[in-house]
Amino acid sequence: MSDGRLVFRDARLLDGTNPARDGVSVVVEGSRITAVRDGAVETGEADQVIELAGKTLMPGMVQCHFHTGFGATASGGIGPILGLEAPATYMGMIASYNARIALDCGVTSIIGSSNADGLDISLKEAILLGVVDGPRVLACTREFMTSGEQADGDNRSWFMQLGNKGLVRAMSGAEAFRQATREEVGRGCEVVKISVARGHGSAPAWDVNYMTDAELDAVVSTAHERGALVRSHCPSRIGVIECARGGVDIIDHADRIDDEGIEAVLAADATVVPSMLWSERFLGFADSWDHSQATFPIGEGFPEKLEDTLARLAAVRTDYEYTQQMLPKMRAAGVRLVLGDDYGFPMMPHGDYVSEMELYARFGVPPAEIVSWATKNGAEAMGKGDELGIIAENRLADLLVVDGDPSTDVSSLRTGVRMVVKDGAIVRNQLGG
Numbered sequence: 001m002s003d004g005r006l007v008f009r010d011a012r013l014l015d016g017t018n019p020a021r022d023g024v025s026v027v028v029e030g031s032r033i034t035a036v037r038d039g040a041v042e043t044g045e046a047d048q049v050i051e052l053a054g055k056t057l058m059p060g061m062v063q064c065h066f067h068t069g070f071g072a073t074a075s076g077g078i079g080p081i082l083g084l085e086a087p088a089t090y091m092g093m094i095a096s097y098n099a100r101i102a103l104d105c106g107v108t109s110i111i112g113s114s115n116a117d118g119l120d121i122s123l124k125e126a127i128l129l130g131v132v133d134g135p136r137v138l139a140c141t142r143e144f145m146t147s148g149e150q151a152d153g154d155n156r157s158w159f160m161q162l163g164n165k166g167l168v169r170a171m172s173g174a175e176a177f178r179q180a181t182r183e184e185v186g187r188g189c190e191v192v193k194i195s196v197a198r199g200h201g202s203a204p205a206w207d208v209n210y211m212t213d214a215e216l217d218a219v220v221s222t223a224h225e226r227g228a229l230v231r232s233h234c235p236s237r238i239g240v241i242e243c244a245r246g247g248v249d250i251i252d253h254a255d256r257i258d259d260e261g262i263e264a265v266l267a268a269d270a271t272v273v274p275s276m277l278w279s280e281r282f283l284g285f286a287d288s289w290d291h292s293q294a295t296f297p298i299g300e301g302f303p304e305k306l307e308d309t310l311a312r313l314a315a316v317r318t319d320y321e322y323t324q325q326m327l328p329k330m331r332a333a334g335v336r337l338v339l340g341d342d343y344g345f346p347m348m349p350h351g352d353y354v355s356e357m358e359l360y361a362r363f364g365v366p367p368a369e370i371v372s373w374a375t376k377n378g379a380e381a382m383g384k385g386d387e388l389g390i391i392a393e394n395r396l397a398d399l400l401v402v403d404g405d406p407s408t409d410v411s412s413l414r415t416g417v418r419m420v421v422k423d424g425a426i427v428r429n430q431l432g433g
Helices: 088-104 119-128 153-160 174-186 213-225 237-245 259-268 277-286 306-333 353-362 367-382
Strands: 006-013 021-029 032-038 048-051 056-059 061-066 107-112 136-138 140-146 168-171 191-195 229-234 250-253 271-273 399-402 417-422 425-429
Touching: 006 399, 056 367, 061 088, 061 271, 061 367, 088 107, 088 119, 088 417, 088 425, 107 367, 107 417, 119 136, 140 174, 168 174, 174 191, 174 213, 191 213, 213 229, 213 237, 229 237, 237 250, 237 259, 259 306, 271 367, 277 306, 277 353, 353 367
Parallel strands: 006 048, 006 056, 061 107, 107 136, 140 168, 140 191, 191 229, 229 250, 250 271
Antiparallel strands: 006 021, 021 032, 056 399, 399 417, 417 425
C-alpha cells in the first residue's frame, strides 16, 4: 500500500448536502478526507491520482434495513421459519455473499435488521479482520416480539417444538425483554430489533401495539444505556406513535403513520424506513395469481376462503396507497427518511437496491433528495452523521465514482458505479486505464 495520498481530480462533486459542482479535487490520506478544493491540487510522486474527467464523486451509500441472511439456499429458501433455511454455517456464507454484493453496488455501510445465530456479529468481525469484503456493519439482534405475535415462530411452527426459532425471539414481560437485550447487546449487537404489530407489504396492518409500555421501556432503556440503537417493525398507527414516544430510534415501514405519528417521530428525532418496494413487488406478484382456482396464505399463513384472500390483498393495497399519500407529508415535515428493504427474496434479490430509489422517483421525490436519503440521512440513522454521509474535510473517506449524475437520475447508480472506496481504501475499481 502506498504511503501517498489518494487524489481525485476533475470530479463532479455530489457531496451529500449541496447541488453538484464540477471541477473539484478531493484528497484522501489514510482513512480520511483531508482536502476538498475547486480546481486542481498539487500532487507528489507517491500520490495515486485518479482523473475523473467529470465523473460524479459522491459519498458511499447506506442500506438501513439489511437482512444479512436473506438469500438463496440449496433448499430453495424453504425453512420452518426465517433463519432456519439452512445450517448456520451455510447462512454465514450467504451473509458474506450478500455483503460483497452490497459493497459492489456502492453500499459502504449497512444497518442490520433481524437475523439468526449472530450472523451480523460474525459478518462484522469477519469484515473488520479482512476475512471477507463488505460494508461496515451495525449488527442487529434477533427480532424481539411478544409471545403469539404474528411472526412468532410458535404461531407457524409450534408443533415442531423448535429449540432454535431462527431470527425470532419471543417473550413476555419487561424483565424477559430486558434480559434478552442485555444478552444480545453483550454479544456484540449494536441494534435491537423489536416487532410491535402485524402487517406490512404482504399482510394488512393492524392498529395495535403488542408490547406493553413496560416491555418497550425495558428494551429502549437497556439498549440506550449500552450505546445500542432500537429499531421496530412498526406498520401500525398506534405503534408508530408509541414507539417514537418510547425512544425507538428507527421506525420500519410506518405504513399507517398519521399526523400525530409524524409529530412524535420529529419530536424523537427518529428515522423512518418506508421500505415500499416490497409492497410494490408483492402486489405485482399477487396480480399474477389465478384467484378463480386457489387461495394463497398470506399474513398469518393459515388457509382461508377465496373471498378472505381477496379482501386481504385489497387491504394491503389500501395500506400501500395510504403510505404513498403520507410520504409527501413526511418529507414536508422534515422526517428523516432512509433507504432499505427486505432484499434477499426472488422478487427483490440483494443488489436490486436502485429499484427502491427509482420507485421513490416515480412517486415524485427529486433524485437529489433520494441520494441524500442514501447518504447523509443513512449516516445520521447510524449515529455516524459526523463521520459519514458527506464529502468534507476530516470525514471518513467512503466514496463512489459514478458515470452520470445520480442527483438528476438515480438510475445511473444501477450500472454506473465505477469505483468504491471504503475507509480510504479502493475496494472496487472498474475505471480502467
